[in-house]
Amino acid sequence: MTRTDPRGRTLRAVHYLVLALVLVLLVGPLVVPLLSSFKSGQEDLFGANADVLPRQWSTHAFADLFEKIPMGTYMANSAIVALLSIVSNVALATTAGYMLSRRGWRGRNAVFYALIAAMMFPFESVMISLFAQVRDLGAVDTLIGVWLPGAVAVLNVLLMRAAFLALPKEIEDAALLDGATEWQRFWRIFLPNAKGVLTVITLTTFITAWDEFLWPLVVLRSDENFTLMLGLASLQGAFGFDYRVVLAGALVALVPVAIVFFAAQKHFFRGMEEGGVKF
Template sequence: MKPGTKPLSLLVRYAALLAWCCITIGPFLWLLSTSLKGSGENLFAYPPAWLPAEPTLDNYSRVLASQPFGRYLANSLLVAVAAVLSNVLFSSLAGFALARLQFAARGLLLALLMASMMLPFQLLMIPLYQLAVSLGLRNSFLGLLLPHACTAFGIILMKQAFEAVPPALDEAARMEGVSTPRIWWHVYLPLVKPTLATLAVFSFIAVWGDFLWPLIVIDEPARFTLPLGVNRLANTFSLDWRLVAAGAVFSLLPVMTVFAFSQRFFIAGALKGAVKE
């Protein structure tokens, strides 16, 4: 407890955090509960039953038997990993250039990047789709990767992280004759690992949960991602919410795993920036 902090004030803070935790985790717990309920239980009973009367994994086995979720999982993993690697690479390069290099129209480019973040994806999906078709990327994994290969958010995030690194490190490296690419790789990247992890987590979640763009650019079931596979369950089983919930829980497990393993870096990047103490 910090000096001067009143016990009542601390109790109110913890109560508010607990209430907010219940609000945020409640939908997931309900989803998990629905996926474990048998066909004899009423999902819309009032008051709602949070715990299944007779928990069963039959919904998961039916989902896995009816849909090639293994293929959907592999497709999603391939696109997500490729998107994370490309976004981290290109965003860090662009962010380094904006933070440390002086060139014409630097301010204008930064303003355009920030302005592009205000445009909703629905406004960009038609020209993106035309670009994907013209490049022959329809029904391909490269087409799925196209909108996520490099993002304005990632560039600005990395720019802020690089600007937090003391310029004296850059100057010392240049006095030793180190080239700009090697400064970026050997000097700056090791100091912004928390921010890189934060960007990787954000990119993975965005790509993993993307539904609209794969729905537009992919129509071959063999190349479906998990969100498209879960949506397909609604048509296969006439909207049986137990099976849809089971498919949704199955699709959430990789995201939870990634966040669990990167939580330490993610929190450090979100709270402290990218300065190595």
């Protein structure tokens, strides 16, 4: 089937039409409400008289957002939690995944199945016990208390284990013949060959920490310690039902995630392919 074949052109047109439809269905419900944050106060947000695009573009909602709410503090708190989560997840998931990928030590399978079993329990089922532990550590109403339960994710450990198991054994054997130590093999051979999966872990950890709402709501008490999602939740109380300001806050929260994702998307999808092996 050549490019000039009418049937081939029809199939390509159908493919593009389906992709365009999927794009509208996925992005439309997100973009259309966010455009409302740029509408002036005289325009309707909902109803028969509401337009998709603003008739008069205005940034008044964003000015109100940063004037009345300490968005800089909230974003800084979320950034601190996200940075701590990324560092701990990368460090602990890589080392734990490497240990689980090593053959020959007793109890490896027991630890592996215990991690699998831990994934069966939803976070809400252990939230009370986690709060009790954080309270006993004196970390309530602190960013450390927000970070601790997400210091390492079981799925990240399993992803790193899968990535390390996928490395050909001949490469490690060659390093052993050259006299490489355990640390040298881990740092110079295994980690460089798992960059894609590391990107996946970094990106998903950042998004999870940045968007987390339930656990910060349970742990935090002081307004100056609020993360971004808690700050956005307070918009309704501070501004009533001014949806323009709420949507402006949602757009501000979305910008860092979009920037990070688009900057790392090439490595992210490559990492998804590398991680597409059996656990």
